[in-house]
Amino acid sequence: MGRPCNNESMQIFTSQRPRTAISPRLLAAAGLVALFVAIPFGYIIIRATTGGMEVWVRLLVSDRLRDLLLNTLILMTVVTTGALLTGVGMAWLTERTDLPGRNIFRWLLALPLVIPAYIGAIVHLALLRSRGGMIPQALASIFGEAVPTPSPLGLWGAAFILTLFTYPYVYLLSGAAFRNMHASMEEAARSFGRNSWQTFWQVTLPALRPGLAAGALLVALDTLAEYGTVALLRYETFSSAIFAQLYGRFDRSSAAVLSGVLVALAVLILWAEIRVHGRARFTQMDSGWRPAALLPLGKWKWAAFLLVLGVSSASLLVPVSVLTFWSVSALLDPQALAAVFRSGSQGFGNFAWNSLWSSSLAALLAVALSIPVALLAVRYPGHLSRFISRFCQVGYALPGVVIALSLTALGSQYLPFMYGTPLMVIMAYVLRHMPQAVRASQAALERLSPTLEEAARTLGRSSLQTLFQVTIPLVLPGLLAGGALVFLTSLKELPATLLLRPAGFDTLAVRVWVWADEGFYAQAAPAALLLVLVSAIPLSFLLRREQIFNERS
Numbered sequence: 001m002g003r004p005c006n007n008e009s010m011q012i013f014t015s016q017r018p019r020t021a022i023s024p025r026l027l028a029a030a031g032l033v034a035l036f037v038a039i040p041f042g043y044i045i046i047r048a049t050t051g052g053m054e055v056w057v058r059l060l061v062s063d064r065l066r067d068l069l070l071n072t073l074i075l076m077t078v079v080t081t082g083a084l085l086t087g088v089g090m091a092w093l094t095e096r097t098d099l100p101g102r103n104i105f106r107w108l109l110a111l112p113l114v115i116p117a118y119i120g121a122i123v124h125l126a127l128l129r130s131r132g133g134m135i136p137q138a139l140a141s142i143f144g145e146a147v148p149t150p151s152p153l154g155l156w157g158a159a160f161i162l163t164l165f166t167y168p169y170v171y172l173l174s175g176a177a178f179r180n181m182h183a184s185m186e187e188a189a190r191s192f193g194r195n196s197w198q199t200f201w202q203v204t205l206p207a208l209r210p211g212l213a214a215g216a217l218l219v220a221l222d223t224l225a226e227y228g229t230v231a232l233l234r235y236e237t238f239s240s241a242i243f244a245q246l247y248g249r250f251d252r253s254s255a256a257v258l259s260g261v262l263v264a265l266a267v268l269i270l271w272a273e274i275r276v277h278g279r280a281r282f283t284q285m286d287s288g289w290r291p292a293a294l295l296p297l298g299k300w301k302w303a304a305f306l307l308v309l310g311v312s313s314a315s316l317l318v319p320v321s322v323l324t325f326w327s328v329s330a331l332l333d334p335q336a337l338a339a340v341f342r343s344g345s346q347g348f349g350n351f352a353w354n355s356l357w358s359s360s361l362a363a364l365l366a367v368a369l370s371i372p373v374a375l376l377a378v379r380y381p382g383h384l385s386r387f388i389s390r391f392c393q394v395g396y397a398l399p400g401v402v403i404a405l406s407l408t409a410l411g412s413q414y415l416p417f418m419y420g421t422p423l424m425v426i427m428a429y430v431l432r433h434m435p436q437a438v439r440a441s442q443a444a445l446e447r448l449s450p451t452l453e454e455a456a457r458t459l460g461r462s463s464l465q466t467l468f469q470v471t472i473p474l475v476l477p478g479l480l481a482g483g484a485l486v487f488l489t490s491l492k493e494l495p496a497t498l499l500l501r502p503a504g505f506d507t508l509a510v511r512v513w514v515w516a517d518e519g520f521y522a523q524a525a526p527a528a529l530l531l532v533l534v535s536a537i538p539l540s541f542l543l544r545r546e547q548i549f550n551e552r553s
Contacts, residue, residue, distance in 0.1 A: 022376070022380045022382075022384075022385070023380070023463065025463070026372055026375055026376055026380070026463075027376060027384075029372035030372045030373045030375075030376040030385075030388050030392075031388065033369045033370075033372060033373050033388075033392055034373075034388050034391050034392055036369070036431075037391060037392050037394070037395065037431065037434070038391075039406060039407075039410060039431070040398050040402060040403050040405075040406035040407070040431060041263070041394075041398075042406075043256075043405070043406035043409055043410065044256055044259050044260050044263055044402065044405070044406060045260065047256035047409070048256045048257050048259070048260035049260075065258075065261070067236075068236065068237065068238050068241055068258070068261075069238075069261065069265075071155075071235065071236060071237050072224065072237040072238050072262075072265070073265075074155065075155060075158060075159060075162070075223060075230070075235065075237060076220050076223045076224060078155070078159040078163075079159050079162040079163050079166060079219060079220075079223045080216050080219045080220045080223065082159065082163035082167070083163050083166045083167040083169065083170050083215070083216070083219040084170055084212060084215070084216055084219075086163060086167040086170070086171070086311060087167040087168070087169070087170025087171035087173075087174055087215060088170060088171075088174050088212070090105075090109050090167070090171050090308060090311060091170075091171050091174040091175035091177075091178055092174075092178065093105075093304055093307075093308055094106050094109065094175065094308070095175050095178035095179055096178055096295055097295045097296075097297050097304065098295070098296050098297060098301070099297065099301070099304055099305060099308065100301065100302075100305050101305070105308050105309075105312060106175070107543070108312040108316055108317075109168065109171055109308070109311065109312055109315075110168050110171065110172055110539070110543060111168075111316050111536065111539065112164065112165050112167075112168050112312075112315035112316045113165075113168040113169070113172075113488075113539055114488070114532050114535035114536045114539050115165055115315075115316070115319055115320075115532050115535075116165070116228070116492040116494070116509065116531070117161055117162055117164075117165040117166070117226060117228065117229045118226075118227075118228025118229050118232060118494060118512075118513065118516075119319065119323075119512060119528045119531070119532070120161045120164060120165050120229070120315075120319055121152075121157075121158075121161045121228065121229040121232045121233055122232065122512070122516045122521060122524065122528070123318065123319045123322045123323070124152050124157065124160075124161050124233075125152050125232060125233070126322065126521050127152075127318075127322070128149055128150060128151070128152040128157075129152055130149070130151070133149070133152075135149055136149050152233060153233050153234045153235070154233065154234065154235055155235055157233045157235070158229055158230050158233045158235040161229055161233070162222075162223055162226060162229055164311075164314055164315040165315060166218075166219045166222055166223070167219075167311075167315070169215045169218040169219055169222075170212065170215035170216065170219065171215075172215075173212070173214055173215045174212060174215065217269065217270065217396070218396070220269050221266055221269065221270070221396045224237075224238070224239065224262065224265065224266050224269075224399060225239060225398075225399030225400060225401075225495075226239060227239045227240055227243055227399075227400070227401055227494060227495040228494045228495070228513060231243070232516070232517070238258055238259075238261065238262040238265075238399075239262070239399050239401050239495065241258055242255045242258045242259055242262070242399075242401045242402065242405065243401050243495055243498075243499070245258065255405050256405065259401075259402040259405055262399060262402060263398065263402060266396070266398070266399070267394065270394060270396060320529070320532065322525075323525045323528050323529040323532070324525075324529060325525075326521055326522045326524075326525030326526075327522075327525040327526045327529050329522050329525075330522040330523060330525060330526055331526070333522070339520070339523050340523050340526050340527075348526070348527070350506070351506050351507060351508050351510075351511050351527060352508060352530060352534075354422070354505060354506065354507045354508075355491055355507040355508045355509065355531070355534070356534070358422060358425055358426050358429065358490070358507065359429065359486075359487045359490035359491045360487060361426050362426050362429035362430050362433065362486060362487070362490045363437075363483040363484070363486040363487040363490065364483065365426070365430050366429075366430045366433060366434040366436070366437040366482070366483070366486045367437045367441065367479050367482055367483045367486070369430065369434060369437070370392075370434060370437035370438040370440075370441040370482065371441055371467075371472070371479075373388060373389055373392045373438055373441070374389070374438060374441035374442040374444075374445050375445065375467075375471075376388060376389070377389035377442055378442055378445040378446055379445070379450060389438065389442065392434065392435070392438050393435035393438050393439065394435070395431055395432055395433065395434050395435045396435050398431065398432060399495070400428065400432055400493055400494070400495040400496035400497075401495040401496065401499065403428045403431050403432055403496055404428055404495060404496040404498075404499035404500050405499075407424055407427060407428055407431075407500060408424075408499065408500065411424050420502045420503075421502055422501070422502060422505050424500045424502075425496065425497055425500045425501055425505070428493075428496040428497075428500055429486070429490040429493060429496070430486075432489075432490075432493065432496060433485070433486045433489045433490055433493075434486070436482055436485040436486055436489065437479075437482035437483065437485070437486050438482075439482070440478055440479065440481050440482025440483075440485065441475070441478065441479060441482055443478060444475035444477070444478020444479060444481075444482075445471075445475055445478075447475075447478075448471065448474055448475055452470060452474065453466050453470055453471055456469065456470045480541075481541075481542055484538035484539075484541050484542055485538070485542065487538050488535055488538045488539060491507075491508070491509070491531060491534060491535050492509060492531070492535065493509065494509050494510070494513055497509060497510055498510060498513065508527045508528075508530060508531040508534075509531060511524070511527045512524045512527045512528045512531065515527070516528075
């Protein structure tokens with residue numbers, strides 16, 4: 001969805017389909033990337049079908065599989081619904097109304113994306129746990145007796161936390177759609193007698209459907225893959241059960257069977273999103289684009305302000321404030337300070353450096369692998385290229401714990417020189433997050449006219465020279481955006497890092513988890529706060545890039 005293009009730009013974009021045959025070298029490169037992506041799928045399918053028949057029978061006879069499926073589906077449904085309502089509501093208030101401070105709230109509502117949900121769960125537990133929680137203690141001191149507070153554990157605690165830290169997916173996509181929507185669409189609906197509510201449901205919401213479907217997909221798959229939050233809040237899902245089978249019982253057969261069910265569920269969700277997105281067609285024909293007028297909130301202005309402030313406080317300001325308070329407390333306590341900066345043979349600088357270099361290398365590799373896939377899909381469109389492109393994006397359907405399971409088996413049997421090294425962790429990051437790089441690379445190439453590459457070839461440049469001297473420099477901003485996304489999500493990756501890390505290789509995410517799981521929140525806070533601050537750098541780059549792109553469109 002976007003602003004309408006003029007005739008010249010339409011000619012450029014419609015000239016993407018080439019008349020030449022598919023390059024064999026490009027097809028081979030993209031095919032090798034697809035084979036790399038297929039590693040986890042192949043292992044899960046083979047192990048679940050050949051080595052786990054007894055496990056299948058045991059799970060089907062017992063109620064465990066049914067309970068896990070029910071728990072996972074309920075949590076996913078509640079979180080996705082909550083994220084859709086919160087994301088669309090916040091986007092509408094900041095983009096389409098005269099909300100006070102809406103320019104500041106645009107940033108505040110997007111920034112929770114840098115906070116891993118498990119860090120939010122840590123803060124949530126510290127604030128609300130029945131014994132020793134900050135809020136119950138404060139209420140008891142005020143009223144002189146214990147005051148009942150909501151339990152942070154179980155379904156509703158996990159759903160609340162995951163909603164708070166996944167709604168930005170929906171918020172960012174729907175906010176961009178609101179900004180780019182032509183004012184005449186809603187004006188035409190009102191001229192036919194539709195009121196504001198009918199216009200929203202019959203005109204605005206259908207125009208948002210592609211972005212909402214994409215946002216809901218990201219939220220649903222993130223919920224399926226989440227381990228840290230559900231483990232901390234004592235709500236068992238497929239991810240936590242698979243992790244327990246691998247980390248606690250070393251039962252790969254049971255883990256593979258559970259992973260097969262989880263992957264099948266995730267692929268089904270991905271297929272449904274493709275079907276919905278494939279049917280959605282929205283085109284703005286008028287070239288005289290202008291934004292819709294802001295809706296005056298009137299007497300509801302300050303109520304809306306308090307609502308948006310409450311959401312941004314719960315998802316950003318409160319967690320950051322608590323982490324800052326804990327960090328200062330740890331720095332002022334010599335014993336806690338010593339524990340923070342020295343854990344065994346490793347220091348705090350080692351944790352930060354491990355996070356930075358592993359995430360950076362994963363981002364670089366993911367972008368490099370995405371280029372042949374994106375080139376094949378954009379320059380040689382067809383059934384084969386479309387299949388390879390979509391298959392290379394199914395990493396969204398692979399939770400980190402499933403990738404870790406497959407790479408553990410692969411490394412121990414076929415890649416012993418990599419097994420037990422940080423390279424396995426980096427490989428997991430690439431497999432898990434490469435879809436973000438593929439989509440960013442494709443979007444960048446779709447905006448590049450193929451005539452520029454053809455001109456380079458007519459001047460005697462080879463295909464590789466054209467790629468490195470013309471194509472990559474011109475689409476570099478888009479590639480950097482994809483790399484920033486991979487870097488951001490790799491920094492926060494927890495289950496794959498926990499399962500694949502060699503001895504002595506801890507990242508910031510791992511140290512936060514280890515200290516928090518042992519109840520040392522003050523020790524975990526500096527690492528958590530640094531993780532949030534580092535994650536804010538690529539997110540701010542992405543937000544500024546989107547703002548600049550919208551201004552130029």
